[in-house]
Amino acid sequence: MSTEAPNPFPPSTRTVFFVSDGTGITAETFGHAVLSQFEMRFRPVRLPFIDSIDKAHEAARRINDSFAMDGQNPIVFSTLVKPELSLVIRQSKGMHMDLFQTFVAPLEQELGVKSTHTIGRIHNVVDTEEYKNRIEAINFSLAHDDGQSHKNLAEADVILVGVSRSGKTPTSLYLAMQYGLKAANYPLIPDDFERGRLPSALPQFKHKLFGLTISPERLSQIRNERRAGSKYASLENCRFEVNEAEMLMRREGIRWLSSTTKSIEEIATTILQEIKPDRREY
Amino acid sequence: MSTEAPNPFPPSTRTVFFVSDGTGITAETFGHAVLSQFEMRFRPVRLPFIDSIDKAHEAARRINDSFAMDGQNPIVFSTLVKPELSLVIRQSKGMHMDLFQTFVAPLEQELGVKSTHTIGRIHNVVDTEEYKNRIEAINFSLAHDDGQSHKNLAEADVILVGVSRSGKTPTSLYLAMQYGLKAANYPLIPDDFERGRLPSALPQFKHKLFGLTISPERLSQIRNERRAGSKYASLENCRFEVNEAEMLMRREGIRWLSSTTKSIEEIATTILQEIKPDRREY
Incomplete structure (x- = not known):
C-alpha cells in the first residue's frame, strides 16, 4: 500500500474508510446507506482483505495519515471478525463504527452459541450449493435475455415482459446476481x-x-440516448407501444409495475415480494 | 400481508426479520454477514417498504406472531430512518438490531449535522448520474461479453481475459452492477x-x-457440467488451455489471479484494488 495521496476534495468532505477482512462489500453497503442520510460529501477509501495483524497495523497507519492530512476524524466502518484485528483498527484516530463487534456479542448471548470468528465466511462460499445456483442463475438469465431462447423456460423462476428499454435486462441480471433467481x-x-x-x-x-x-x-x-431522433424513440411511438403493452398485460391478467422512478433494486424487491415466498434458508 | 405460514424448519432454526423502509437489501446484506458467524440455521423473512405507521404495526404483528409460533425471540435487523417507525418495531417481541438508530446519533454528533431522515434515499436514485452510469455500465458489459464486440473498447474500465469458463462473465456483470464499471x-x-x-x-x-x-x-x-464427456471438458484439454493461457499472460505482462476458490465478490474486489483508485465520491 502506498502513502495516501493529497485529498483532492473540499475541506468539508469527510474521509470514510471501509475496513474488512473480506471484500468490504458489507461495510460499504451499510456505510453508504447510513451516510446517505447526511447532506455532505464523503471520500470513500476501501481497505479489503485486512486479515492479519500486520495488515491491520498498515490500515491503522493509513487511517492516522488521513487524520493528519484532513485535520478531522475520518469515519471508519469495519467488519472484522477477529477481535484482535478489530482492536488494532479501533486504536487508530477516527470515529469507529465496529459493525461486527457491536452486534456479535449480544447475538451470542441471545442465541446461546459462540460465533465462529471465521474470516471471510460471507463471500468465501464457492463450494456451496447456494453459490453454484447463483452462477447458474446468472448464466440462465444471460441466455434468456431479450427473448433470445425459448429453451428451458420451465426452469425460470420469473419471466419479465415489457416494451424495449423498460428495464427488463438489468432487473433480470440483478435478480440472478443478488437472489439466485433464474x-x-x-x-x-x-x-x-x-x-x-x-x-x-x-x-x-x-x-x-x-x-x-x-x-x-x-x-x-x-431511447433517444441510444437512437436519437429515430421513430423508435419518438414520444408518439413510445406512447403507442406503452399503451398497447399495458392493454395486453391487463387483458392477459399479468401483474406489472412501473419502472419510471424505481431503481433496479426497488423493482427486484417488489417482484420478489409478488412472485416468491421466503423459501431461502441459510 | 397474509398470516405467517407454519414454520417448516427444525425447532433450532431461528426466524430472522429484515425490516426496512426501502428494499431491505442493506439490512439483509448486513444481517447475513453477521449471522454467517454462527453455526446455526436461520429462516429469513423480508419486510421491505415499511414506510408508514400502519405498515410498521403490521410488521410488528408479524414479528409477534413469529414469537408466538416459534416460542423464541426472532432476530430483527432493521434499517428505518424515521424514529417513530423504528420505535413501533422495537416494541415488538424479538431481539432488535436497529442498524440506523445505533449509528446515526453518534454520527450526527461527530459530523455536526442532523441526518435528513429521508426514507429510501439509498436506492431511490434513478435520476442521479451515478445510477445512469451504472445502467450504462451494465449495458456496456453485456454488449462486450465474451468478445462479442470490439466497438468502443476505449471506453472500457477493464477488459477481462481468460479461458472459457474461468469466471469472466459473472465478474464483468458484477463489476458493472456493483461498481458501475464498464x-x-x-x-x-x-x-x-x-x-x-x-x-x-x-x-x-x-x-x-x-x-x-x-x-x-x-x-x-x-465444463463437464455443461458438456459432459466432451474433449472441451476433458482434464487433458483443460490442462493444455490453462497452461497456454498462463504462458501467454505472463509473456504479455498481464496481471492475473486464480478464480479457483474465489467468489465473484472476491475477484471483483481484487480487480478493483489492482486497476482502479478510489475515485468515487458520494
Whole structure:
C-alpha cells in the first residue's frame, strides 16, 4: 500500500474508510446507506482483505495519515471478525463504527452459541450449493435475455415482459446476481400488439410472468440516448407501444409495475415480494 | 400481508426479520454477514417498504406472531430512518438490531449535522448520474461479453481475459452492477495459443487487461457440467488451455489471479484494488 495521496476534495468532505477482512462489500453497503442520510460529501477509501495483524497495523497507519492530512476524524466502518484485528483498527484516530463487534456479542448471548470468528465466511462460499445456483442463475438469465431462447423456460423462476428499454435486462441480471433467481425476459414488440397476443412461448408460463411498464416520456428519453431522433424513440411511438403493452398485460391478467422512478433494486424487491415466498434458508 | 405460514424448519432454526423502509437489501446484506458467524440455521423473512405507521404495526404483528409460533425471540435487523417507525418495531417481541438508530446519533454528533431522515434515499436514485452510469455500465458489459464486440473498447474500465469458463462473465456483470464499471471480457481460445498472441483488438489496451485463470481440475469439473464427456471438458484439454493461457499472460505482462476458490465478490474486489483508485465520491 502506498502513502495516501493529497485529498483532492473540499475541506468539508469527510474521509470514510471501509475496513474488512473480506471484500468490504458489507461495510460499504451499510456505510453508504447510513451516510446517505447526511447532506455532505464523503471520500470513500476501501481497505479489503485486512486479515492479519500486520495488515491491520498498515490500515491503522493509513487511517492516522488521513487524520493528519484532513485535520478531522475520518469515519471508519469495519467488519472484522477477529477481535484482535478489530482492536488494532479501533486504536487508530477516527470515529469507529465496529459493525461486527457491536452486534456479535449480544447475538451470542441471545442465541446461546459462540460465533465462529471465521474470516471471510460471507463471500468465501464457492463450494456451496447456494453459490453454484447463483452462477447458474446468472448464466440462465444471460441466455434468456431479450427473448433470445425459448429453451428451458420451465426452469425460470420469473419471466419479465415489457416494451424495449423498460428495464427488463438489468432487473433480470440483478435478480440472478443478488437472489439466485433464474430470470428470463421477453420484449413486447409491435408484432405482438398487432396479433393482440403474448409471444407464443409465454402463455403456458403465465403464473411466472411479471410486466414492467414505464412512462412514455421517460421511455422516449432513454431511447433517444441510444437512437436519437429515430421513430423508435419518438414520444408518439413510445406512447403507442406503452399503451398497447399495458392493454395486453391487463387483458392477459399479468401483474406489472412501473419502472419510471424505481431503481433496479426497488423493482427486484417488489417482484420478489409478488412472485416468491421466503423459501431461502441459510 | 397474509398470516405467517407454519414454520417448516427444525425447532433450532431461528426466524430472522429484515425490516426496512426501502428494499431491505442493506439490512439483509448486513444481517447475513453477521449471522454467517454462527453455526446455526436461520429462516429469513423480508419486510421491505415499511414506510408508514400502519405498515410498521403490521410488521410488528408479524414479528409477534413469529414469537408466538416459534416460542423464541426472532432476530430483527432493521434499517428505518424515521424514529417513530423504528420505535413501533422495537416494541415488538424479538431481539432488535436497529442498524440506523445505533449509528446515526453518534454520527450526527461527530459530523455536526442532523441526518435528513429521508426514507429510501439509498436506492431511490434513478435520476442521479451515478445510477445512469451504472445502467450504462451494465449495458456496456453485456454488449462486450465474451468478445462479442470490439466497438468502443476505449471506453472500457477493464477488459477481462481468460479461458472459457474461468469466471469472466459473472465478474464483468458484477463489476458493472456493483461498481458501475464498464467491464468487457474476451475469451482466450486455442487460435490465440497457436498464434501465441492476444486477440488482435486487445494489445493496444494492455493497461486495462486483467486475466483470470483457474485450476485445470476445477475448470474440467465446471465444463463437464455443461458438456459432459466432451474433449472441451476433458482434464487433458483443460490442462493444455490453462497452461497456454498462463504462458501467454505472463509473456504479455498481464496481471492475473486464480478464480479457483474465489467468489465473484472476491475477484471483483481484487480487480478493483489492482486497476482502479478510489475515485468515487458520494
